[in-house]
Amino acid sequence: MAKAKKTDKPVTRHEVSGIERLGLRVSEMINHPIAQERRMVTIHRLDNDGDREWEEVMGLLSETDGIDMTFNDDESVTLKWEASADEDRPVEAFEPVEELAPF
Template sequence: MTGKSKKAAKPEARQMTGAERLGLRISAMINSPRAQERCSALVHRLETDTDQAWDEVMEALGETDGVSLTFQDDGDVLIEWEKPTDEDLVLEEEEVDSVEEEAPF
């Protein structure tokens, strides 16, 4: 034995893109209890938000059904969404009774 142990190479952590960081920040703002109650969130653009990341995330939000964006004079963006109705609820698989039909052949 040589007394030296080989260290396993650590996999490099993948760096988040600017759009991913911005998306997480906006997601946290949208998911806050206050924003959920009001169905809106005011997003401030940070100096660290690149033009590409900002445009990419704003475009994705703007294409989302039930979401509207209001661009403010100061550069902020007001995100508003429709309050979910009972019809919008997502049911878990175990909550739905499956209907089994015989095959027609």
């Protein structure tokens, strides 16, 4: 049996910054099916969320059109949004036309 070659290349890992980690967490919370159905989500600040990262992400959210932000007493933030135009469109159902049998 042939042995697998050992590669001398060092494995490079991309360390996720605090702002990237917080951005991903907020994005996942917003895109969660329950949040999408309710059109709202409450984001809680974790102990490892730095002041700079928290302010940066909250600033970006506040600049986003269509999002209402409510800053709660427990340092959480509740986001609410309206349905987009694509979601408001009625679904067109296909109704097959019944044809009489040729016999």
